[in-house]
Amino acid sequence: MQITSKFTVAVHILTCIDIFDGQMRVTSDVLSGSTGINAVIIRNVLGQLRNAGIVETRQGSGGAHLAKPLDEITLYDIYKAVDCVDDEGLFHFHENPNVECPVGRNIHKAMDGRLAAAQSALENELKGTTLAEVVADTRRIIDAE
Amino acid sequence: MQITSKFTVAVHILTCIDIFDGQMRVTSDVLSGSTGINAVIIRNVLGQLRNAGIVETRQGSGGAHLAKPLDEITLYDIYKAVDCVDDEGLFHFHENPNVECPVGRNIHKAMDGRLAAAQSALENELKGTTLAEVVADTRRIIDAE
């Protein structure tokens, strides 16, 4: 089981947009070239990021731009934008425990809070990092090359 | 994306084993009845829990037993036992970023530490809860019925 690569792709393309915007028109084709991901998938991801208010794109004109400052975009915002987890939550609970069994009809209640806490721990960690930090690290590594 | 239900199934059957052992022979058929999960899947999960030293089962005789005290089994132990995540980690990194691109060849380095931190946050939370607590809650809810 793994969280969809759309998440790391999204971080990648947002980093590209910040670094290359101004130097070139950052089209889905350019981003496809940098990520190695199909341009249609890139446009899908860009669409999700646009819906979340993170980037701006326009039909025809070409070139994506950030919609808000880097330090106001957390990894959690991106994770949510690309739908890493659905409403069911991170953990998949087996769906038909037997209600005739005292354990079967109560195990859900006994576990839910703890599963939610684990998911929150993950998400809070993502909330604690902004794109600004990722881009800064990336620039630092590039400069050191 | 969701973590395999084998995890919640494993917690469920371990709870059953603790609660029903002594009253009945807790076979894969009994556990299948309580969870609503195919008995073969149950035997697979039991096999993984056995390999992890969490339960004891034997061919022929029938009936599973806990291999160590409830308070020495954490949710993390179970999560690891049933292989919720592989060696690649929880996050799926896109595999072919373009090394010709300064962002493409460095984004992995810029993100890896943060992804690992997020995964650790989840896992540390699971390490903080033992089966003893889950079983105690389950018994409490049953008694209150």
Place this chain on the structure above:
DNA sequence: AGAAGTTGAAACAACGAATGTTACAACTTT
């Protein structure tokens, strides 16, 4: 106005992972 390049989106294909099913050999107990 027309040409060229781009985005947005739908429809479909390919692949792999999760889960279910069938079948059967090996084992234990009675």
Place this chain on the structure above:
DNA sequence: AAAGTTGTAACATTCGTTGTTTCAACTTCT
């Protein structure tokens, strides 16, 4: 010897992820 159980392999099914093709709508440039 009979009956029930576990361990395991092989196969089927379903679903989510990712890739691909196609095209209408839009913008920019000449």
